[in-house]
Amino acid sequence: MKFGQQLRASLIQEYFYYYISYDELKQELKTRLKQGHGSFTADDERDFLRILESELDKVHAFQKVKSGEIVRRIKVAEAEVDSLIDRLAGNFDQVDPVTEEEFLDLQGKLEDIIADVHDLDKFTQLNYVGFQKILKKHDKMTGWIIKPIFQARLNAKAFYQENYDQYIVKISQLYERVRTRGNPTQGDSSAGGSQQNFIRQTTKYWVHEDNITELKLVILKHLPVLVFDPTKPFDEKDTAITSIYYDDDKFSLYEGRLKKTEGAEAIRLRWYGGMEQDTIFVERKTHREDWTGEKSVKARFAIKEKHVNAFMKGEFTVEQVFEKMRRDKKKSPQEIENLERLAREIQYTVISRQMKPAVRSFYNRLAFQLPGDARVRISLDTQLTMIREDGWNRAGNNWRRTDIGIDWPFKDLPPGDVERFPYAVLEVKLQTHAGQEPPEWIRELVASHLVEAVPKFSKFIHGGATLFPDKIHLWPYWLPQMAIDIRKAPTHDFGIDRRMHNSSTTESDFAYSSDDETEFERTTRKQRKALTYPAADGGSSTASHGSDPNRLDEEEAVGHSAPSPDNGEYVYDSDDEIAPIDNSKKARLKLSLKRGLNSLKKVLPGSANGNATTTDPSVAGIGFGDAPIEAMNVRRIRAPPGKKIFVPVRVEPKVYFAGERTFLAWFEFAVYLGAIATTLLNFGDRLSMYAAWGFTVSSVASLIYALTMYIWRSQKIRKRAAVKYHDKWGPSVLCLLVFVSIGITVWLRWNEI
Structure with missing residues (x-):
């Protein structure tokens, strides 16, 4: 969506006349360029700057007026809260008893102030982006570079740098007193x-x-x-x-x-x-x-x-x-x-x-x-x-x-x-x-x-990785994704809404608006709201999984779904080229939906057998009830040359014990095969010798394979490597060897008869 459409869709109706006249400014540029046959004269530049300055004065003045109004309303609300609490405490004689309706009415006034602070914040954000957009368009269309110069004017009237924390602290104190009916914790x-x-x-x-x-x-x-x-x-x-x-x-x-x-x-x-x-x-x-x-x-x-x-x-x-x-x-x-x-x-x-x-x-x-x-x-x-x-x-x-x-x-x-x-x-x-x-x-x-x-985000780890590129070559998993915009479409009805009047609705971010949301995304959002809930560890889970104690957490999901490179220790090796970022609208919508599904523990998606792509790959195999979501190919994240990305993998003692149990199970089976081979050698006839040799080869091969796999798994577990630990070929090859040994024995015995 173009910014002009975004502005019209997101503006607050009460503030309509105080927004930057983005469409008019853009039309002014086109008209003057058309009249000058594609050229922009010094007079045109002077006139446009005058218009732009008046727009800045309009926005700045309105922001100051609204800020002052909010300050006055907070002071009035504070006096009303003090008066109501004093009445409740009986500090005045011959006054009417305090009713619940009075508290509710005062709470509603505070919520209106909260909504006004929210609206003013969105107003300043949208106008600041508007000025940046029109300056960029001016410099591109006319060839006159004024963005650095006019930025100084923006800084002088920095309506967008208002700190609302002082409002928030005061409103918080008043709201807590009203919410607890004069008995704050x-x-x-x-x-x-x-x-x-x-x-x-x-x-x-x-x-x-x-x-x-x-x-x-x-x-x-x-x-x-x-x-x-x-x-x-x-x-x-x-x-x-x-x-x-x-x-x-x-x-x-x-x-x-x-x-x-x-x-x-x-x-x-x-x-x-x-x-x-x-x-x-x-x-x-x-x-x-x-x-x-x-x-x-x-x-x-x-x-x-x-x-x-x-x-x-x-x-x-x-x-x-x-x-x-x-x-x-x-x-x-x-x-x-x-x-x-x-x-x-x-x-x-x-x-x-x-x-x-x-x-x-x-x-x-x-x-x-x-x-x-x-x-x-x-x-x-x-x-x-x-x-x-x-x-x-x-x-x-x-x-x-x-x-x-x-x-x-x-x-x-x-x-x-x-x-x-x-x-x-x-x-x-x-x-x-x-x-x-x-x-x-x-x-x-x-x-x-x-x-x-x-x-597991860490300020120390992020600072070390970014400030010491010559000394640190192992990156945290989130670092290659810093260039991706984390704003996303609303996943459910949550945020600040006006209690008494709905003059307008504003989007929570500029990247995605209601017009951009497809029917599929709307359906998905509703299903996600109905079927997901945050899990006890602070993440989320699906309703179908319930409170499964074996469910993977964020760290385990990262390591479980990661592909295994040649060295096995880290998930992603360096490439000669870094995959370009796909900024197309389609890719952004896909990325928005993918991030909307993070609460399903699919930060790094992958299937149950460990097959996956990368930290920002296609979302495959995720579904809501009977409505599966089709796989979507988003770009592959790779580390730049000379760097590796570390994905955390949780390793507990039971993991080592599992490796030992697997080795002992193979060892036990090899002993059985060896016992069969020994019995055939000692008590069989000439044809039994062939079967004995087959079982002996199978037993020795099983012992060597089991020992090799045990040593390999132990090394990878010790290094916390995100590799595939399941045995894909071993059991099948072993069964095949036993089957061949028995088959040859039966065939020779049949021919003898």
Whole structure:
């Protein structure tokens, strides 16, 4: 769909007269070119710029008016909420009792404000794209290059850079007070709850920038924004989180975290807020395999910034770090001993392995959680940026770069030192009792078009792979797909809708609108809504599978469906050429539908016997009830020359035991064949000798084949190779040998008779 059609289909009717006049501007270009016989004069250029400037003034002025209106409405709503809560608490004499209808009416007003924030966000997005489109069209049609120049005018009146977080935080507080009828959940914002018997589920998703504000507004209807200091006004700087990841020059920590090996560690230094923060947290994340019965843990301790360099070099001892803590006696001796053990281990690891600062990650985090209740915690990281620290080659020995702060988007850094991540990262953490389903709204959220599931995504791994191309040749599975647009058509009715009036409907993304959706896609979307639900591990499953304990999770599905290259260790080898990206409309629609099916555990599709294509291949063999979906050929993802893509494969001890049992089963059968051959040799006649030789050859061949397969399987399992472990020819060949041996014996005996 062309942008002009997209604009007409997506605009909000109430804002109709304040959108960029895209069609008129495009017609103005065509008319002037036609009058000038294909040429664009300086007068034409001056007149067009004047018209374009007036359009920018119109959009900018309206955005400012609406923003001010929302601020005033929030203040009025706050006064009404305070008044209603005071009446409910009986702080006024001789007043009418508070009714449920008053709360519902006030909640409806807040939902209208939420809808207005959503509409204004979509308004700014659509107009910004409109200006970019018309500037590009102007430069292409006229030959006059004004896009870089006019971008400065856009930056001066940056209506599209409005930060709605301050609105969202305030609306969240008001909405929570009304939703709980004046009794919001109380507790320590940093507490984690007191549950003991729970299963923690953590899943990660990417969120396109077009959907960030809508996602925040959806979540705040169910969870309040977690505010650590309610008395302090909102400041975006307080949401900033910066981490410095350490590694050695061989990036062994990177490789361990990527492969998810047992005991893989990540060591980082983190601080919250600006560069003036004096408290630095030294953290260690340790990965534990599920079969060990242990959980992956994150432990940390605090240290003053002035002592970090000395501590990392071993010049500042562990006893000195916790000397003040022992004097204050705010923690028990056992807690202090545990922290000292952690600090001693981290210090020894950093010094003995000569680790240096490698990657810095920066982002602004907005967390949603009930204070003191960690059963459901959702965090959204925006403006995510990875920066190259490169402690091995950087001048000076400071633990972090001093030429940058938290001034996103870090424009002064050279391109090779910074990776600006194009999406926000949503992290959903659930603590539910065994057998308990997650909340319904969480299930709808993770299955909606607003998010894209990316299991095991890591900021450290992504930053290392992109910032150190000369040292790292093993990529995570998601990296080759970064160029693919993750926006997709709505999969079910989910998002922000107006409660009192439906003046218009807006699409959640620009790439796919209702006119682009085919009848097949509409049918598929309805069937998908009816037959899928998120599974307990944060992914999804089909209704036909139920709660099958043998169902593959995201990691296993990746490895199970991956093809096996020659070396067997990695899924995809380098090619001389990278397959071109198919940006055609047909391919985009296919890709949209394929991503809409991710909740069916088909992130990397493949059949039950392990046959598959690649990370972005055809969707084959997926069906909804009796309505199968035909295979669609989308492009094949390949690693660039010199790189390999690692697909995680889960390996547990029972896998090794399965290989041993298979070998013993073959060994037992070979013993039986050998016993038969020995019996025929000792007690048979001349003709039995032929049969004995046949059974002997079969027995020896079975032993050699079984031993070879056992050694091969053990090596591949140890390397976590995504290969086909099933035996395709062995049993058939063995049966054929036995059949030939028996057949020859019967034939010779028959001829003798």
